[in-house]
Amino acid sequence: MKRPDVLIIGSGPLGATFARFLVAKGQRVTMIDAGAYLSKRPGEHLQNAFIFQQQPNLFSDVAAANLQNASIPAGSDFIDNLDWQAYDPQRLDPKTRLNFQNPDQSGRTNMSAAAITYAVGGMATHWGCTTPTPGPIERTPLISDADWEAILPIANRLLNVHTDAFTPCFLNTVLQQELNAAGYAVENLPQAVEKRGVNTELAHLVTWTGVDTILGPLADDPEAYRDKFEILAEHRAVELVRKGNRIESVKVQNLANGTITHLEADTIVVACGSLLTPQLLWKSGIRPDALGRFLCENVVAACTVVINDAIVQRLRDFKDNPARNESIPIAWNEPPPELGWSATAARPTHTQIRRAGRLSAFNQAIADVRLSIQFLYFSMVEVNRDNRITFSDTVTDRFGMPQLTFDYRVGDEDAKQAHAMMEDMTRMAQLIGGFIPNASGLPAFQSPGSSLHFMGTCRMGDDAKQDETTSVCDTYGRVWGIDNLYLGSVGMIPNKMADNPTLTACAIAVRSLSKLLGCSIQDLGKLV
Numbered sequence: 001m002k003r004p005d006v007l008i009i010g011s012g013p014l015g016a017t018f019a020r021f022l023v024a025k026g027q028r029v030t031m032i033d034a035g036a037y038l039s040k041r042p043g044e045h046l047q048n049a050f051i052f053q054q055q056p057n058l059f060s061d062v063a064a065a066n067l068q069n070a071s072i073p074a075g076s077d078f079i080d081n082l083d084w085q086a087y088d089p090q091r092l093d094p095k096t097r098l099n100f101q102n103p104d105q106s107g108r109t110n111m112s113a114a115a116i117t118y119a120v121g122g123m124a125t126h127w128g129c130t131t132p133t134p135g136p137i138e139r140t141p142l143i144s145d146a147d148w149e150a151i152l153p154i155a156n157r158l159l160n161v162h163t164d165a166f167t168p169c170f171l172n173t174v175l176q177q178e179l180n181a182a183g184y185a186v187e188n189l190p191q192a193v194e195k196r197g198v199n200t201e202l203a204h205l206v207t208w209t210g211v212d213t214i215l216g217p218l219a220d221d222p223e224a225y226r227d228k229f230e231i232l233a234e235h236r237a238v239e240l241v242r243k244g245n246r247i248e249s250v251k252v253q254n255l256a257n258g259t260i261t262h263l264e265a266d267t268i269v270v271a272c273g274s275l276l277t278p279q280l281l282w283k284s285g286i287r288p289d290a291l292g293r294f295l296c297e298n299v300v301a302a303c304t305v306v307i308n309d310a311i312v313q314r315l316r317d318f319k320d321n322p323a324r325n326e327s328i329p330i331a332w333n334e335p336p337p338e339l340g341w342s343a344t345a346a347r348p349t350h351t352q353i354r355r356a357g358r359l360s361a362f363n364q365a366i367a368d369v370r371l372s373i374q375f376l377y378f379s380m381v382e383v384n385r386d387n388r389i390t391f392s393d394t395v396t397d398r399f400g401m402p403q404l405t406f407d408y409r410v411g412d413e414d415a416k417q418a419h420a421m422m423e424d425m426t427r428m429a430q431l432i433g434g435f436i437p438n439a440s441g442l443p444a445f446q447s448p449g450s451s452l453h454f455m456g457t458c459r460m461g462d463d464a465k466q467d468e469t470t471s472v473c474d475t476y477g478r479v480w481g482i483d484n485l486y487l488g489s490v491g492m493i494p495n496k497m498a499d500n501p502t503l504t505a506c507a508i509a510v511r512s513l514s515k516l517l518g519c520s521i522q523d524l525g526k527l528v
Helices: 013-024 050-054 056-065 145-158 170-181 211-215 273-283 309-316 361-366 412-429 502-517 521-525
Strands: 006-009 029-032 193-195 206-208 229-232 235-243 246-254 260-263 267-270 299-307 338-341 349-355 372-379 388-396 402-407 433-435 485-487
Touching: 006 013, 013 029, 013 211, 013 502, 029 235, 050 056, 145 502, 145 521, 170 309, 170 338, 235 267, 235 273, 267 273, 273 388, 273 402, 299 412, 349 412, 372 412, 502 521
Parallel strands: 006 029, 006 267, 029 229, 267 485
Antiparallel strands: 193 206, 235 246, 246 260, 299 372, 299 433, 338 349, 349 372, 388 402
């Protein structure tokens, strides 16, 4: 393709949001990603395959296989010594780095579950697709109420959000009635999923939203857009080359053959996630004081129960339930329950109640996946400037980029709230069943970073103040002091959230596009 008007670095949901509207408005767009294609359609959700829709526990391993830990501390007192005949380089030099471990990472302040996906489509190739609309408590006041009301519906359409993709479901109905009667106001979760028109006797089939959904016509008919849009897979952005107040070019490496080239464009959009976006800025010498600071995620509590006899009996009471007389009164093609709530000031947690996504071989021998329900609770964490990621000038990651290191702690009040959340989850779970009797089912906090919701690392700030000590970009994503550099990232969100932040970040990207393209938000809304 000819020299693009816009170069987008990163092919996840936010990069795709930019591409969709830019091309629709006549811009030529090149998108690059360090990852490879994992599907025929660019960035398709991998769970759309039949086997994973019928057996969601299998898909958990697919998702895990596509997550690379961001920072692994070097050394451990729990690792056995090698056999005496084996070569051990650490006998010669205890500081020897093994397997890209991070010698600067403290285990106490690490986000041990923080991970990155390298693929066309990024995290959207395996994300959970829960897309609650943020309530007032989760909307930054830096964006006006009028703008929020305009951009959120566009983001919902862009992500193809529904609340009926998993209906009708007898178990969903019973669980909702039981929990509502106990004082828990649960509703169908808004999700970026659409029910397929034809279903089989073996499974309830849906189409999960991936980047291909967001790209829309660009993915449906790539030949028609071949002169306006291209994706260069396995192309890594090495550095943004700055000249004055503009990015002159981007140094890019083709990972398939190692060649280096410089790509030029009028506008550069960096949308490579909340961890790699600030990493690229740091490598490029763009280092406002707030870069990497204000790191914020959710504390996550989880448990898995097998539904009790009372719930099973209620399933048998549905006369139109085709499996009512079976030993498991849930048909294989009955959709899974999908319930929860969004955060409010009175209840600042987000909850997901759904079919268990992962059962070990042991658990599969004692519990059928149709009977297994997972509870996930997400709590807010106060924004703290000292929670951050830093970047090394001497240690690199697998791609030769500055190794990132976490310095993250949960405050005392956040810890109290997390334990109150755990108690609430445990009480609610026991209303419908009993815990699976091993560590994967019992109530527990998940490791730091497990939410994969990393906010604040390249946060937006007040447009008038342009304060680099508290922010990296303005509310439209333009990096302070650089006219043609924009960000698309969950990391731009400057406030705490409990709900999944993807839809919120997509909405913010739509607003950024209105500024970049010089058109109204309403005008963009007509394109979806």
